Amino acid sequence: MPSTVENALFDYRPITERPAINWPGGAKVAFYLGLNVEHFLLDRPSTSIWPGTVDLVPDALNYGWRDYGARVGIWRTIESLDRHGIRASVLLNSDVATHYPQIIKAGLSRNWAWLAHGRTNSILQANMPIDEERRFLTDVVDTIADATGQRPHGWMGPGLTETFNTPKLLAELGLSYLLDWTNDDQPYRLNVPDMISVPYSVELNDLMLFGKGTTGPEFVQIVKDQYEQLRADSEHSGRVMALALHPFSIGQPFRHKYLDQALEFLAAQPDIWLTTSDEIAEHFEHA
Known part of the structure; x- marks a missing residue:
């Protein structure tokens, strides 16, 4: 049966038919690091390393794996970010x-950018009725604003989930961009007033890569390959490179030196703009 749902959120416009994007300082590739900082509920399943225990309460194996990120992994990751002068774009539950x-x-002491990322990654947002979703989003955004002193500008749904109402509800709350639609190497305007899409990646993403058996040295090479191809593509119009990280994955001890090597490579590139997703969105909107 043919689909009766048309995509009204954004239009098709190939990357070959757009005005040129010029990043600050003549940079060719705008790079941001999307750091997923999440909380998980003890009695609900979520991202797991071992499927055999996901239905148990408590699921000590998988919960403990996730909880390592907040207890240990993020602090190790912060060491690398600080060493290479990279501010995180935090996808914050x-x-x-x-x-x-x-x-x-x-x-806060590092001037990170804070994006709203739902309440907890144990609860997905799909299928919420509009009034429930409005209350939910308002609570998420207000809580982050109170905790950080900064009202978030960007959004990524837990598991990259939305409803058809999410973008307009976020716009009502003053947010200006989404990361959920991972379909481009450049920002683009949505068919919601004052709302754009900024590139994120489910491919250049530690959960996807290491979950498929990628080794540390392979991860470093993948980061280099991603940058080099985007740099080649950007000769006449800037591109965005997003690196998606989760502290319970990239923060494991045996992976740490490879993250450091990848960031060292990126920080040394002369044509890169080391920035945040907030600054990418703001520059695109006002260029």
Whole structure:
């Protein structure tokens, strides 16, 4: 049966038929690091490393694997970010503000960008009725604003989930961009007033890569290959490179040196703009 649902959120416009994007300082590739800082519920399944115990309550194996990120992994990751002068674009579950205030404090001292990322990654947003979703989004955004002193500009849904109402509800709350639609190497305007899409990646993403058996040296090479191809593509119009990280994955001890090597490579590139998703969105909107 043919689909009766048309995509009204954005139009098709190939990358070959757009005005040129010029990044600050003549940079060719705008790079941001999307750091997923999340809270998980003890009695609900979520991202897992082992499927055999996901239906148990408590699921000590998978919950503990996820919880490593907030307890240990993020602090190791912060060391690399600081070493290479990279500010995180934090995809923040609002429950983090209650459960891990030390992470908020560390991010505030480093001027991280804060994006709303739902309440917890144990609860997806799909199929919420509009009034329930409006209350939910308002609570998430207000909680993050209270905890960070900054009202978020960007959004990524837990599991990259939305409803058909999400973009317009976020616009009502003053947000200006989404990361959920991973379909481009450049920002583009949505058919919602004052709302754009900024590139994110489910491919250049530690969960996807390491979940498929990618090794540390292979991860470094993949980061290099991604940058080099985007740099080649950007000869006449700028591109965006997003690196998606989760502290419970990239923060494992045996992966740490490879993240450091990847960031060292990126920080040394003469044509890169080391920035945040907030600054990418703002520059695109006002160019």
